[in-house]
Amino acid sequence: MSTHHVTRALPRRTDPPAGRASAPLAAASALVVLLSACGGDNSGNQEGEGEFNDGESAVVNPSDERGGTLRYALAADFDSPDPGNTYYAFSWNFSRYYARTLLSYDQEPGEEGTELVPDMAEELPESDDDSTEWTVRLKDGLRFEDGSRITSEDVKYAIARSNFGDQALPNGPKYFADLLADSDGYEGPYADEGDPLEGFGGIETPDDRTLVFHLDEPFSEFPYVLIQPQTAPVPADADQGEQYQNRVVSSGPYKFAEDYRPGVALDLERNQEWDAETDDLRPALPDRVELEIGVEQNEIDQRLVNGGVDVDLAGAGVGPAMKGTLITDESRRPDVDNPQTSTLRYFNVNTVMEPLDDAACREAVLHAADRDALQRAWGGDTGGDIATQIMPPSLPGSDQSIDPYPSQDNTGDLEAAREKLQECGRPDGFSTTIGTRSDRPADVSTAEALQQSLSRVGIETEIQQYPSDSYTNTQAGSPDFVQNNDLGLTVYGWAPDWAGGYGFMSKILDGDAIQQAGNSNVSELDDPQINDWFDEAQTIADPDERASIYAQIDERAMEQAAILPVIFERTVMYRPPHLTNVYYHAGYSMYDYMALGTTRE
Amino acid sequence: MTTPLDAPESSQNAAPESLASGTRGAAGRSLRQIAWQRFRRDRVGMAGGVVVVLLILAALFAPLLTAWFGYPPNQFDQELIDPLTGGVLQDPDQPALGLDPWGGISTQHLLGVEPVNGRDLFSRIVHGARTSLLVATIATLVCVAIGTVLGVVAGYFGGWIDTAISRAMDIFLAFPLLLFAIALVGVIPDGAFGLQGNDLRIGVLVFIIGFFNWPYIGRIVRGQTLTLREREFVEASRSLGAGSAHIVFREILPNLVTPILVYSTLLIPTNILFEAALSFLGVGINPPMATWGGMLENALRFYTTSPHFVIVPGLAIFLTVLAFNLFGDGLRDAFDPRSSD
16 A cells, blocks of 8 residues: 555656755655655564564664575565666665665664765765855775775766766656756766766766765755765776666675576675775675565565565565454564654645635634544554644654644544634535545545544535546646546645655645646645745755754644645564564665674574 | 357247147236246246345335434444454453454444444445446446347348448447446546536446447347247238338337346346446445445455455345346246246
């Protein structure tokens, strides 16, 4: 029930509106939905050590014992294991085995996991005063698997091949192309036979270990862009475009044992040239990492529980059948994690169609909604936590105290709802349509639950179903369609590309983000105050100050009743007992694959 | 099992033969009386018929039934549900007792309740029968109307008319119906032809099923017409100067009533299954309106914790289709003298 496939639909590029830096996040939306798909699973603890959901907040079964083989399985194949050509969150997590990036998330359970730390960089990048110039220095002693030194040119080349020109690698996001200055005429490294980096002025490499990024616009969250696997170095003479995926030249603790076989397998063995001294993030415990591709999801779940597989690479949690078994089986419970992902499930409340253009009518909807019933429809306590605001708790600036529509037992405040209906001139209620995805049973259940709770105050709704592969683009994603079909309420899900408030909220709440197709601001909220706050945040260097602006945006959007939050989603993951160092990583929304080890021989 | 291609080619012989066979008191008995007598002796067919009648009654009086048992089909009752698993609690007052393996079946809820939202399954099954039977019956009527008209025209007039209509039947039979239905139902607007929401969707389902399934019955009618128009009584009528209209309406159609009746009965279960398949795929009726296919689809998420939720609508579909098929088979046997003892 998660949202794997939306990835491809969303990474459309939008030109940054004048005076704003929203473009980088165009792709955020893609992963957004994607991340929801990728909770993790695997992991474990010595028999009997872990308790239910220990892995969400602590390292289960800590160990520094090396050796063994870690076995991953995957149902649907990678878009590509090439770090420059992938947009799946699990792939961003997994590729760190063989591809080091400039920055990375910290290796900690809980919220600390979303903090940035240097990987190949010596320290976090420094910017000039207006956040348009960022300088990164590489550590000393970094080497490729063939023993050659990793230079700043290799990083610059990797960014060029994945972002620029008509032949740029297709799968990944294009943040760098949107953000970097002085690169308009650059056609990418594959364009002609000469110097592949000719004309690429956005990144300067004054020496072998220094990179200077020049941006078009101030963008204070730029360091988040540098955690992308696209910043992993690629030696220009080994690059074969998309075919580079067959044998990626490793910069990390493991290298390809043999060529990647699409749809079949990818096996990794230790890379002797990797120097642990330069790397605080990868304990590199197993001797070997094996990935089996194309295993059916139910079979993966069975083998996880039976010990035939250690980790489901996709990280989205077990399927519905195994979920039911795991949460009802007391003897399995200690080996189950139920972490909260960064995905918000919610209803868009349209702000332009009658009568919802009147804020009081929207507030009536939020007051009348029975959040308890909505949570049950999403799978109850194991499906997610009731949300009263928009930003998930793991994001900086998330304020759990925001709750403008409180009610007894979360079952809705019908008195307040009726008052609001009076205020908006519809004392007997009104009627509208709920849009939902027909092939997402939980979405449909949620819509039915909302329909029930709204009918208590006379708001009569009809449910319309649409196929999920076109829903975000041409139905809910098209303001005209929404208008013509009276879709006042639409079921939706959202997760961030990176752990920042801008990345999470700008596409769904910023008035400048409204577009005619593939629109994510489905409620069409265009509030001048919120728009200004988004602009302002991008010029502020201090993360705490930015976070407080995001909290203001969250609160104001809730007061505007543009979004009816339902839950912050949880996934159910099985953590095999022989896995060591298992914890749920908030940045990737799955287990941290770099930490894992195994006690199985 | 429901593609009625094996026509009872001799059913029109029934009347003369039964007279000739001279069972006692043969004098005043019509084909229908004889058939009824045969059908009464067919216990399996009778059982099917009784179930069919009960189902139709249940569907007709669904609002009354649910009023008696006190649970509207869309009413939530989450008190009965374990919030953790969404399963049905054994005793809502003592959640510690765990889930009810029978899905909450009790005198209150005859077939138990739905996981997650606690809707009454009996009520939803009965209302689902309404949807299923309504769609299947109207669609079958559409099939029969189109199939009979075109079948008679093709069979009676022959020549290029027959060729054209027969080729059209071939084309319709070759049509990827399910795919077409999915595509068409996916793009239904909110309102059209003066219909709204689910009324419109029911209309579209009826149109799709009826409009694309008529060739089955059309072929049978054409075949029957082909033989009938060569028969002596038709020849006699024609030689007395009767026009085509008279022959078709007074001589041929009355002899077609029986096969049409039998095959309509056998078409209904096909159409019920088709409607269920579409609802299962999520392209039929919109929630929360109860449909058997939709319930089955919803139930698949819970088959480990609430197996009853899969079994109840599954059984409903199974029993209905079986009953209609047995009933239809019984009817055919009764009207077909070759099966007489």
